Amino acid sequence: MSMTRNVMVFIELNDGKIADVSLELVCEAGRLARKLNTGVVAVAMGYDARNELMCLGGFGCDKVYYTDDSRLSFFSSVPYAGIMVSAIRKYQPGIVLFGATTMGRDLAPRVASALRCGLTADCTQLEIGDHGIRDKEYKNILLQIRPAFGGNIIATIVSPESTPSMATVREGVMKMAEPDPSGKTEIVMEPCCVPDEDFLTEVIQVVREESSVNLKSARIIVSAGMGAGSPEGLLLVKQLARTLGGVAGASRPVVDAGLMDRCCQVGQTGVTVRPNLYIACGISGQIQHRAGMEGAKRIIAINKDLEAPIFNIAHYGIVGDIHDVIPKMIKAYKAKA
Amino acid sequence: MGLKMVVTVKQVPDTHNLSGDAMKPDGTVNRNALPAIFNPEDLNALEEALKIKETIGGTVTAISMGPPKAKDVLKECLYRGADEVILVSDKLFAGADTLATSYALKCAIEKVGGFDLILCGRQAIDGDTAQVGPQIAEKLKINQLTCVSEIVEIDERSVCVKRSVENGYEIVRSRFPVLLTITAGANEPRSPSAKRVMAYKNVDSVVCETAYDETWFNPQSCNNVSRIREWNTQTIDADPALCGLSGSPTKVKKIENVVLTAGEVKQIPNTDAGIAGLIHELIEEHILG
Numbered sequence: 001m002s003m004t005r006n007v008m009v010f011i012e013l014n015d016g017k018i019a020d021v022s023l024e025l026v027c028e029a030g031r032l033a034r035k036l037n038t039g040v041v042a043v044a045m046g047y048d049a050r051n052e053l054m055c056l057g058g059f060g061c062d063k064v065y066y067t068d069d070s071r072l073s074f075f076s077s078v079p080y081a082g083i084m085v086s087a088i089r090k091y092q093p094g095i096v097l098f099g100a101t102t103m104g105r106d107l108a109p110r111v112a113s114a115l116r117c118g119l120t121a122d123c124t125q126l127e128i129g130d131h132g133i134r135d136k137e138y139k140n141i142l143l144q145i146r147p148a149f150g151g152n153i154i155a156t157i158v159s160p161e162s163t164p165s166m167a168t169v170r171e172g173v174m175k176m177a178e179p180d181p182s183g184k185t186e187i188v189m190e191p192c193c194v195p196d197e198d199f200l201t202e203v204i205q206v207v208r209e210e211s212s213v214n215l216k217s218a219r220i221i222v223s224a225g226m227g228a229g230s231p232e233g234l235l236l237v238k239q240l241a242r243t244l245g246g247v248a249g250a251s252r253p254v255v256d257a258g259l260m261d262r263c264c265q266v267g268q269t270g271v272t273v274r275p276n277l278y279i280a281c282g283i284s285g286q287i288q289h290r291a292g293m294e295g296a297k298r299i300i301a302i303n304k305d306l307e308a309p310i311f312n313i314a315h316y317g318i319v320g321d322i323h324d325v326i327p328k329m330i331k332a333y334k335a336k337a
Numbered sequence: 338m339g340l341k342m343v344v345t346v347k348q349v350p351d352t353h354n355l356s357g358d359a360m361k362p363d364g365t366v367n368r369n370a371l372p373a374i375f376n377p378e379d380l381n382a383l384e385e386a387l388k389i390k391e392t393i394g395g396t397v398t399a400i401s402m403g404p405p406k407a408k409d410v411l412k413e414c415l416y417r418g419a420d421e422v423i424l425v426s427d428k429l430f431a432g433a434d435t436l437a438t439s440y441a442l443k444c445a446i447e448k449v450g451g452f453d454l455i456l457c458g459r460q461a462i463d464g465d466t467a468q469v470g471p472q473i474a475e476k477l478k479i480n481q482l483t484c485v486s487e488i489v490e491i492d493e494r495s496v497c498v499k500r501s502v503e504n505g506y507e508i509v510r511s512r513f514p515v516l517l518t519i520t521a522g523a524n525e526p527r528s529p530s531a532k533r534v535m536a537y538k539n540v541d542s543v544v545c546e547t548a549y550d551e552t553w554f555n556p557q558s559c560n561n562v563s564r565i566r567e568w569n570t571q572t573i574d575a576d577p578a579l580c581g582l583s584g585s586p587t588k589v590k591k592i593e594n595v596v597l598t599a600g601e602v603k604q605i606p607n608t609d610a611g612i613a614g615l616i617h618e619l620i621e622e623h624i625l626g
Binding site: 122 | 350375434435436439462464465466467468469470471472474475476480481482483484497500501502504505506507508509510511512515522542585586587588589590591592593594601602603604605606607608609611612613615616617619620622624625626
């Protein structure tokens with residue numbers, strides 16, 4: 001391991017299982033660490049999860065600092081933030097990454113506030129680069145790239161005057177590599193120094209509902225925008241998804257209007273997807289939406305408005321009303337397949 | 338007695354409803370032309386506080402950090418039932434990121450003092466960061482419960498809430514003081530009351546040298562016209578070095594306006610033959626099975 005500061009990842013454990021986003025971030029941390037000629041370390045906290053953490057070696061994590069305590073079975077803001085702050089003070093990473101999950105978005109700002117360091121939420125891209133402030137030039141710092149202002153601008157954020165630079169990233173934004181079965185990680189057990197009085201949140205009930213749709217692993221996604229926001233429109237979108245063997249998704253306005261469930265939302269503040277085929281039905285194509293689907297291999301856009309921005313990233317464009325186009329697609333597919 | 342509640346509110350550009358006027362000829366957004374609105378989830382936070390006040394009693398203080406124009410959202414709080422409203426405004430706050438913002442709000446909340454419950458909207462639609470709430474909680478050294486979609490139970494000492502999390506929910510309880518961040522799903526915010534609009538439509542702010550005086554917060558002595566208290570860095574004893582741009586570790590290196598460039602889109606005619614051809618092509622390429 002070189003002398004430069006490591007890249008650190010917060011490992012989120014839910015019911016003793018590592019969240020997918022944490023594995024994606026370990027892979028991304030590896031990519032950043034190679035550019036900086038440094039290593040990847042992780043911080044985890046929970047109860048009886050030591051064995052679960054062994055797999056991190058396969059994703060390129062050198063060391064895991066793990067705090068094991070029965071009181072840490074469930075997330076609680078103050079103790080989790082306290083442990084994370086101690087680990088950062090002790091091991092001095094240059095960069096810390098968190099998943100932009102409910103837990104990560106609760107924890108990361110609290111940690112950044114305690115350390116008075118910069119934090120950028122929901123990054124869609126991370127890079128290493130230089131930045132000058134007045135006459136001082138900072139080399140090899142983290143460039144945190146995210147859409148802002150409702151997605152109308154793309155901002156590159158830096159925080160070179162405080163250490164570490166911290167960022168949260170949504171699940172699915174970074175690619176998870178195939179694990180290397182020979183990869184090993186060293187698990188360093190950390191004592192839990194959190195006093196009982198810091199456990200201020202009493203967990204009464206945790207209910208996990210198996211998500212009825214799994215957008216992330218879907219090969220084909222048919223998504224509804226406000227142009228398909230009528231009851232008939234949504235029915236057609238779902239019907240097309242079923243016919244093609246895919247799942248139905250939605251843009252944020254459709255979900256905000258309560259027309260589809262939040263777990264169906266594709267985009268920067270929803271799920272990021274990389275299907276083989278993405279069919280955007282009546283979606284205008286705001287950048288937040290595009291940030292969540294432009295990794296699709298093929299994109300078909302259906303929209304009445306020839307000027308809709310979605311056509312600029314689509315591979316195939318059909319100008320027309322979805323109520324007219326979708327039945328034609330269903331008919332054509334049934335005739336071929 | 339009742340609970341002492343503080344609600345943080347923000348005036349934001351309406352980034353979700355871009356009208357024609359907001360677009361510049363080059364296809365980018367003219368940020369100055371966007372209408373300023375009450376951040377939607379802050380209205381949910383205010384509503385939750387007003388509901389608590391109605392059920393178990395208490396007072397609701399709304400605080401906003403922003404330019405003088407942010408008085409508009411504080412008036413909206415008065416129209417809906419807030420007891421006192423405070424504008425935290427100073428040129429020194431300009432350019433604040435979430436850390437510097439949470440520092441200023443923390444100083445103001447400490448000036449209000451004696452609170453049981455702080456309610457914030459989960460996030461603001463201009464940045465969507467969801468960071469200011471947890472950062473205020475950390476700076477006040479109090480507990481936080483984020484992403485609250487329902488207040489299940491509340492009494493004089495503690496609150497029990499439902500938090501929306503990935504693939505499910507949690508029911509958790511915390512004693513006071515605690516900070517909650519409220520999601521859009523929690524409630525349907527009430528409309529302004531006509532009676533209160535009449536009472537407060539002409540209120541303006543008065544700049545306060547000190548945070549409170551003996552007339553403050555006595556409804557009988559309160560002069561409605563100066564109902565909005567305006568505090569600056571000195572009133573709230575804020576360290577200027579921790580405010581605004583100088584208190585913000587994050588810097589904007591580059592802003593790129595999103596200009597949508599024409600790509601290689603293949604236009605498919607909206608005809609039976611055109612669409613059949615597309616389906617055929619996708620099956621040939623094994624995109625469709």
